[in-house]
Amino acid sequence: MESALIEHKAVAESAVIGKPDPTRGQIVKAYVILAKGFTASEDLARDIQEFCRNLTAPYKYPREIEFVDALPKTISGKIRRVELRQASKE
Numbered sequence: 001m002e003s004a005l006i007e008h009k010a011v012a013e014s015a016v017i018g019k020p021d022p023t024r025g026q027i028v029k030a031y032v033i034l035a036k037g038f039t040a041s042e043d044l045a046r047d048i049q050e051f052c053r054n055l056t057a058p059y060k061y062p063r064e065i066e067f068v069d070a071l072p073k074t075i076s077g078k079i080r081r082v083e084l085r086q087a088s089k090e
Contacts, residue, residue: 001062004055005030008048010038015071015079019064019088030062031071031084040067 005014012035019029032048034040045065053061072080 001028001030001052001056001060004052005032005048005062007055008051010035010044010048012036013071015081015084016062017081017084017088019085021063027063028060029064029066029088031066031068033068033071 001016002014005011011032013033015031017029018026021027049061072083
C-alpha cells in the first residue's frame, strides 16, 4: 500500500498500519507527509483514497488518512510502526 501511496503527486512519504475496527475487524490507516505545495484537506484525502483504490484491490485502500509533519523513525531511518499503532489506539 505504501508503494501505491507514494506514487500520488501529493505524497512525499507515508506509513501504513492496520487499525482495529468494530465493523470490519481491521482497516488500513495511512499516515502521510505531504509534498511541498500541498495542503491537508478532506478533498485531498479522498483524492488519495481514490488514487489508491484504482491502483490496488478495492479492499486495500486506506479508509483513514492522517496527515502528519513527521513519522517516528529509528536511528537507522526505519519507520517505527509500533508507535503509530499505539497512537491510533489513543
